[in-house]
Amino acid sequence: MTIYNIALIGFGGVNRALTELIAAKNQLWERDLGFRLNIVAVSDLYLGSVISPNGLDAKTLVDAKFEKGGFGQLSGGSAEADNETIIKTAPADIVVEATYTNPKDGEPAVSHCRWALETGKHVVTTNKGPVAIAAPALKAFAKTNGVRFEYEGAVMSGTPVIRMAERTLAGAELKGFEGILNGTSNFVLGRMESGLDFASAVKEAQKLGYAEADPTADVEGFDVRLKVVILANELLGANLKPEDISCKGVSGLSLSDIEEAAKANSRWKLIGAAVRNDDGSVTGSVSPKRLGLDHPLAGVNGATNAVSLDTELLGAVTITGPGAGRIETAYALLSDIVAIHSAGASSTAKEAA
Ligand SMILES: NC(=O)c1ccc[n+]([C@@H]2O[C@H](COP(=O)([O-])OP(=O)(O)OC[C@H]3O[C@@H](n4cnc5c(N)ncnc54)[C@H](O)[C@@H]3O)[C@@H](O)[C@H]2O)c1
Numbered sequence: 001m002t003i004y005n006i007a008l009i010g011f012g013g014v015n016r017a018l019t020e021l022i023a024a025k026n027q028l029w030e031r032d033l034g035f036r037l038n039i040v041a042v043s044d045l046y047l048g049s050v051i052s053p054n055g056l057d058a059k060t061l062v063d064a065k066f067e068k069g070g071f072g073q074l075s076g077g078s079a080e081a082d083n084e085t086i087i088k089t090a091p092a093d094i095v096v097e098a099t100y101t102n103p104k105d106g107e108p109a110v111s112h113c114r115w116a117l118e119t120g121k122h123v124v125t126t127n128k129g130p131v132a133i134a135a136p137a138l139k140a141f142a143k144t145n146g147v148r149f150e151y152e153g154a155v156m157s158g159t160p161v162i163r164m165a166e167r168t169l170a171g172a173e174l175k176g177f178e179g180i181l182n183g184t185s186n187f188v189l190g191r192m193e194s195g196l197d198f199a200s201a202v203k204e205a206q207k208l209g210y211a212e213a214d215p216t217a218d219v220e221g222f223d224v225r226l227k228v229v230i231l232a233n234e235l236l237g238a239n240l241k242p243e244d245i246s247c248k249g250v251s252g253l254s255l256s257d258i259e260e261a262a263k264a265n266s267r268w269k270l271i272g273a274a275v276r277n278d279d280g281s282v283t284g285s286v287s288p289k290r291l292g293l294d295h296p297l298a299g300v301n302g303a304t305n306a307v308s309l310d311t312e313l314l315g316a317v318t319i320t321g322p323g324a325g326r327i328e329t330a331y332a333l334l335s336d337i338v339a340i341h342s343a344g345a346s347s348t349a350k351e352a353a
């Protein structure tokens with residue numbers, strides 16, 4: 001049986017949910033997946049940091065109501081979040097990066113990932129910043145150091161789109177994609193269809209754990225722009241940067257726009273898309289579109305996401321599922337760890353009797 005020692009960077013909704021899953025399901029994973037997870041370090045800007053080489057009890061971590069700097073009370077803890085020391089020195093096989101997404105330059109998460117990879121640790125992340133902005137460099141660090149950089153949850157939370165498109169649809173010849181790639185804005189549009197005002201709908205999305213720390217990224221389309229960059233670069237072999245993509249969000253839509261669309265048997269959806277042009281270049285866009293009710297994406301509701309992949313050999317293949325949510329996104333981290341495990345990375349982990 002394999003034990004992966006993990007270090008959690010960020011202890012907000014997603015990494016807490018992963019900790020809850022560890023507390024509830026480690027035994028099941030041991031039986032069904034062939035490994036269990038042991039949390040040896042946690043660092044969070046608000047709570048501080050802690051290293052425990054033998055492992056922290058996941059249930060205690062979840063149940064304790066830590067206040068600001070609260071990790072300082074734990075043995076091996078500090079009230080400060082010393083990410084660099086934690087990442088470089090904790091006896092971890094895998095660093096789980098789930099701090100906030102910085103849509104401008106991806107920092108400090110880019111550095112978190114780089115420190116981990118440079119010190120021979122795998123990285124799994126749901127953070128879109130480092131993937132959209134620095135994936136080529138981070139993949140190169142991973143390769144040089146014989147470890148993996150995995151980020152399935154950066155695009156559609158736990159719904160598999162990256163590995164599905166890359167592995168299961170290999171050879172189908174992707175020409176482009178369009179999709180609903182932000183749970184918060186889709187949830188907000190749906191609530192506005194029920195008559196709720198924009199600001200109250202955003203507050204609901206925040207309470208449900210869908211929204212970014214700054215929900216401007218959700219409603220202005222910046223979050224979708226990062227996801228379009230990730231998919232276009234990963235699946236269409238593009239080399240796009242966020243600023244290459246035209247971007248308009250849903251904040252300009254009023255209740256009367258929504259009502260007008262409904263009267264005309266249509267609905268507003270925030271669509272992220274990219275297409276390969278005849279000259280081989282790739283163009284991406286993010287904008288609200290009024291879709292007829294017969295459009296395949298018109299019926300995608302709430303925080304659900306969907307992406308329709310336009311392929312040469314199969315035509316359109318649509319993947320749909322949760323696009324946000326704490327547990328749903330923690331599942332993406334588990335799926336990344338399963339990928340690492342399946343790739344035979346267990347040589348870097350402790351083999352227990
Ligand atoms: N929640 C979702 O549905 C979802 C889905 C897919 C991807 N994501 C991404 O996953 C990441 C985590 O999401 P979340 O919902 O847990 O966010 P969150 O805001 O609940 O938690 C982020 C945590 O990171 C901590 N943090 C911020 N900066 C830090 C730093 N420099 N060092 C250490 N800790 C720091 C904060 O204190 C907070 O506890 C984000 O990048 C988000 O975009 C979230």
Ligand SMILES: N[C@@H](CCO)C(=O)O
Nearest residue numbers: 182183184210211212
């Ligand atoms: N805030 C994002 C989280 C998933 O990336 C959303 O609402 O889709």
